[in-house]
Amino acid sequence: MTNYKGDFLDLLKAQNCQIQLDLPATPAAGGTLSSIQETEGTTVLAVRYKDGVLIGGDRRATAGNVVMYDRAEKLLQIDEHSVLAIAGSPATAYEMARVLEHSFQYFRRSQLQELSLEGKLRTLSRLIRENLPMTLQGIGGVIPIFAIYDLLSDDENGGKIFFYDALGAHFESADFATSGSGSVWIRGILFYQNRWGDKPLADMDEQEATITVLRLLDAAAEYDSATSGYNPKSNIYPTVKTITKDGIHNLSVERLREVYAESVETTYAR
Numbered sequence: 001m002t003n004y005k006g007d008f009l010d011l012l013k014a015q016n017c018q019i020q021l022d023l024p025a026t027p028a029a030g031g032t033l034s035s036i037q038e039t040e041g042t043t044v045l046a047v048r049y050k051d052g053v054l055i056g057g058d059r060r061a062t063a064g065n066v067v068m069y070d071r072a073e074k075l076l077q078i079d080e081h082s083v084l085a086i087a088g089s090p091a092t093a094y095e096m097a098r099v100l101e102h103s104f105q106y107f108r109r110s111q112l113q114e115l116s117l118e119g120k121l122r123t124l125s126r127l128i129r130e131n132l133p134m135t136l137q138g139i140g141g142v143i144p145i146f147a148i149y150d151l152l153s154d155d156e157n158g159g160k161i162f163f164y165d166a167l168g169a170h171f172e173s174a175d176f177a178t179s180g181s182g183s184v185w186i187r188g189i190l191f192y193q194n195r196w197g198d199k200p201l202a203d204m205d206e207q208e209a210t211i212t213v214l215r216l217l218d219a220a221a222e223y224d225s226a227t228s229g230y231n232p233k234s235n236i237y238p239t240v241k242t243i244t245k246d247g248i249h250n251l252s253v254e255r256l257r258e259v260y261a262e263s264v265e266t267t268y269a270r
Contacts, residue, residue, distance in 0.1 A: 039063045042180025043220045043227045044074050044085035046147045047190070047201045048173075049209035052159035052244035053147040055085055056213040058182070058221065059236055060228030070228055075239045079104050080247050081149040082120065087180035088142035092134065096127045096142065117150050121162060121170050129168035141166060145177045149243045157202070159243060175201050182220030182227035189216060206242060210251065211263045213240060218264055230260065 044057035057074035060067060076084045076097040084100065086093035103123050107115040115123075124146055134140030143164060150158040162170045163177040176190045193212065194201045204212065217238050221229030230237045237260070240251040 039068050039090060040088055040226070042087050043178070043182030043186075043217065043224065044087050044145055044180055045176065045178040045183065045186065045190070045213060045216060046085060046145050046161045046173075047176045047204075047209055047213060048157070048159050048161055049201060049204045049206065050157065051206060052149050052157065052242060053161055054206065054209040054213060054240065054242050055083055055145070055147045056217060056238050056240040057085055058217055058228045058238050060226060061090060062226045065225070067228075070231065070234070070236055073239065075241050077241075077248055081151065081243060083147045083241055083243055083248060084124070085145040085147065085179065086142060087144065087183075089140045092131060092140045093142045093144065096124070096131075096144075099127060100124060117148065117152070117160075120148070121146070125164065125168035125170055127168075128164055128166070132167065135166050143179050145179050146170070147243055149245055151245060158245060180227070182217075182224035185220050185223045186216040189219065207259075210240060210255075210259055214238065214256070214259055214264050230256075232257070232260075 039061050040063070042058070042060075044055070046053055046055040055075055059070055059072050059074070061069040061072040072090060074086050074090075076086065076094070078084055078097060078100050082104075084093070084097050086097075100120075100123060104115055104120065107119070124144070128142065128144075131140060131142065135142075143166065146162045146164070148160050148162075150160055152158075153160070161173045161175075161177045163173060163179065164170050175194050178187050178190065190201075199208065201209065201212070217227070218229050220227040228236070235253065237253055237256040240256065242249045242251070
């Protein structure tokens, strides 16, 4: 391996950032400059059900075709009623989540009131926009989903889902949102389910929404190698959270195991 001056790459290695080198002794000899193959995480999705928002994500983090970690946390709680679901670089997303959490807490403690919904959305937009140079370089990109329960909403159901582009523009989704490499396989299913299924997403109870989300993550894992699905032998299941007027609730592994056994891994007689 080429002997680099300085210790920055050694620091990256110590933080489990995979380094891929494709170097001869000098670039003049016909080789390419070194490249860093970053860790990425997918797939996440959120649906608006009758009590709020149910949000789920798989656990796999990859670097190219290498599985780096199978217990990644992609649903990051920001405050009592909001969750950031990450797809892309975990390193960048975790830092965004820390800044968001600190910003919301600082405003609440200094102004003695909650930051408005628009203020929360713009704070995240600014963080994504400030990360644009890294995104354009092909590293550090994050395309998150921001799910929140708005206690001041005029609607009976204050659950709201927002998704972002790489420039930081945010858009509200009335029914569902997906992000990550596995999203291409499940967006169409969500649209079909919501429009022509037995019941629209907004009319589903928590159990029905949970079954739908777990089935979709399983479908994404079937066609996308970067999405892990679940591994019962290692007791690794997707992460699922609900966001309602009562706050954020994490669905337990025992609950997820029951749903998989009863409604996802069902064997049909042929």
